[in-house]
Amino acid sequence: MxxxxxxxxxxxxxxxxxxxxxxxxxxxxxxxxxxxxxxxxxxxxxxxxxxxxxxxxxxxxxxxxxxxxxxxxxxxxxxxxxxxxxxxxxxxxxxxxxxxxxxxxxxxxxxxxxxxxxxxxxxxxxxxxxxxxxxxxxxxxxxxxxxxxxxxxxxxxxxxxxxxxxxxxxxxxxxxxxxxxxxxxxxxxxxxxxxxxxxxxxxxxxxxxxxxxxxxxxxxxxxxxxxxxxGFLETVKRRRIEQEISESLIASLHEYAKEKMDHPAMSATIDRIVARREDPVSAAKRILRELGLQS
Ligand SMILES: Nc1nc2c(ncn2[C@@H]2O[C@H](COP(=O)(O)OP(=O)(O)OP(=O)(O)O)[C@@H](O)[C@H]2O)c(=O)[nH]1
Ligand SMILES: [Mg+2]
CATH class of the missing domain: 3.40.50.300 (P-loop containing nucleotide triphosphate hydrolases)
Incomplete structure (x- = not known):
């Protein structure tokens, strides 16, 4: 327990x-x-x-x-x-x-x-x-x-x-x-x-x-x-499971983002953004693409 x-x-x-x-x-x-x-x-x-x-x-x-x-x-x-x-x-x-x-x-x-x-x-x-x-x-x-x-x-x-x-x-x-x-x-x-x-x-x-x-x-x-x-019990159960999967996904992605930020390769990305050669939103989308999460 x-x-x-x-x-x-x-x-x-x-x-x-x-x-x-x-x-x-x-x-x-x-x-x-x-x-x-x-x-x-x-x-x-x-x-x-x-x-x-x-x-x-x-x-x-x-x-x-x-x-x-x-x-x-x-x-x-x-x-x-x-x-x-x-x-x-x-x-x-x-x-x-x-x-x-x-x-x-x-x-x-x-x-x-x-x-x-x-x-x-x-x-x-x-x-x-x-x-x-x-x-x-x-x-x-x-x-x-x-x-x-x-x-x-x-x-x-x-x-x-x-x-x-x-x-x-x-x-x-x-x-x-x-x-x-x-x-x-x-x-x-x-x-x-x-x-x-x-x-x-x-x-x-x-x-x-x-x-x-x-x-x-x-x-x-x-x-x-x-x-x-x-049948409302079933509906409630499904809705809560949905919510729990979503919470769990968000927590995992949050973990992933933190790890990614600590990775040495990230500083090259940050350099690029500081130099205005890329913007932060595009960088995030590029990382998601690398993960296969964004087309
Ligand atoms: N007169 C009277 N007293 C009651 C009754 N039910 C509970 N009490 C008394 O009220 C007090 C609080 O009761 P609890 O059951 O601890 O109340 P609680 O809502 O769990 O309290 P917390 O967990 O501290 O929020 C105790 O002294 C109980 O004996 C009732 O129906 N009549
Ligand atoms: Mg009590």
């Missing part, structure tokens, strides 16, 4: 070996402002799925939120204890670095989990920035968790998280203001377009008491069924 996450030496051959065993799990993103109860909700959901005989993976991306003050360790210890001796694989990762990088690492960690047989994989992110939007793109079903009086909802709208959510959860339904927030969320759903014929449900939960969690699990499963039946 570490090798996959960091792309350490041996990554290429490891990916080649595991790849045929990947692509079969349902990937569920759980996003929302700090402290809304994402981890508690996931724990409750996972307990339910385990009872149904499902093998589960959990990926927690940078749970160090300013509100709960770095619950990474607490979360992990609590979850580990909860799921001792059960088929759960838990992995935490820090989201330092650029958005694309963390999404890529998440994608590969998820693949590792799929390869060892995890059937449902939950990916928890705080949902505050670009990185979270990129990670949400790794999942197939995105659950947005809010709570009463959470002013952060506006923040999420700005971050574009609302647009990628398939299920809205109002957690902490036991707190004051829950009724008002429920109305607000429902109006948000009504005013928005549902994606490709899916109507976004608003599910009210009390994660600490497992209330509403059955309904949430049903909504998650229903969305997966919707994706499969509509």
């Amino acid at each position: 570490t090798l996959l996450e960091n792309r350490d030496q041996g990554y290429d051959s490891a990916l080649k070996v595991i790849y045929p065993r990947t692509g079969g799990a349902h990937l569920v993103g759980v996003t929302g402002p700090p402290g809304t109860g994402k981890s508690t909700l996931i724990s409750s959901l996972v307990t339910k799925y385990l009872d149904d005989g499902c093998a589960i993976g959990i990926v927690v991306v940078d749970p160090t939120s300013p509100v709960t003050g770095g619950s990474l360790l607490g979360d992990r210890i609590r979850m580990k204890r909860l799921f001792e001796e059960r088929s759960v694989f838990i992995r935490s990762m820090a989201s330092r670095g650029h958005p694309g990088g963390i999404a890529r690492a998440t994608r590969d960690v998820v693949r590792g989990m799929e390869a060892v047989g995890m059937e449902k994989i939950f990916i928890e992110t705080v949902g505050a920035g670009q990185a979270d939007t990129a990670i949400a793109d790794v999942a197939q079903t995105n659950v947005l968790v809010t709570m009463p009086e959470s002013g952060d909802t506006v923040q999420l709208m700005k971050a574009g998280i609302l647009e990628i959510a398939h299920i809205f959860v109002l957690n902490k339904g036991d707190l004051d203001g829950a009724d008002r927030m429920e109305i607000l969320l429902k109006s948000l759903v009504d005013s928005g377009e549902s994606t490709e014929g899916w109507t976004i449900p608003v599910v009210r939960t009390v994660a600490t008491k497992d209330e509403g969690v059955d309904v949430l699990a049903s909504s998650i499963d229903a969305h997966y069924e919707f994706l499969r039946d509509s």
Whole structure:
């Protein structure tokens, strides 16, 4: 898992070996402002799925939120204890670095989990920035968790998280203001377009008491069924593979360009350009021609 996450030496051959065993799990993103109860909700959901005989993976991306003050360790210890001796694989990762990088690492960690047989994989992110939007793109079903009086909802709208959510959860339904927030969320759903014929449900939960969690699990499963039946799952998978090949190509070409620049022969080319006997764009095209990439 570490090798996959960091792309350490041996990554290429490891990916080649595991790849045929990947692509079969349902990937569920759980996003929302700090402290809304994402981890508690996931724990409750996972307990339910385990009872149904499902093998589960959990990926927690940078749970160090300013509100709960770095619950990474607490979360992990609590979850580990909860799921001792059960088929759960838990992995935490820090989201330092650029958005694309963390999404890529998440994608590969998820693949590792799929390869060892995890059937449902939950990916928890705080949902505050670009990185979270990129990670949400790794999942197939995105659950947005809010709570009463959470002013952060506006923040999420700005971050574009609302647009990628398939299920809205109002957690902490036991707190004051829950009724008002429920109305607000429902109006948000009504005013928005549902994606490709899916109507976004608003599910009210009390994660600490497992209330509403059955309904949430049903909504998650229903969305997966919707994706499969509509053929949209296949479309999404193809689109993401396309994007991944393209990213990979660009990275390789970038590598190639760097090597080329360091090559001694390049200084002759640069001399020519400095002397205005060739221009940089023509030089680049000539190099591509040499590679057989441009006619
Ligand atoms: N009253 C109430 N408290 C809840 C509920 N669900 C979670 N909590 C509490 O809210 C706090 C935060 O819960 P977490 O599950 O750690 O929230 P989180 O969204 O994972 O937090 P970060 O990962 O730090 O963003 C904990 O003290 C939970 O016990 C709920 O339904 N009702
Ligand atoms: Mg958490």
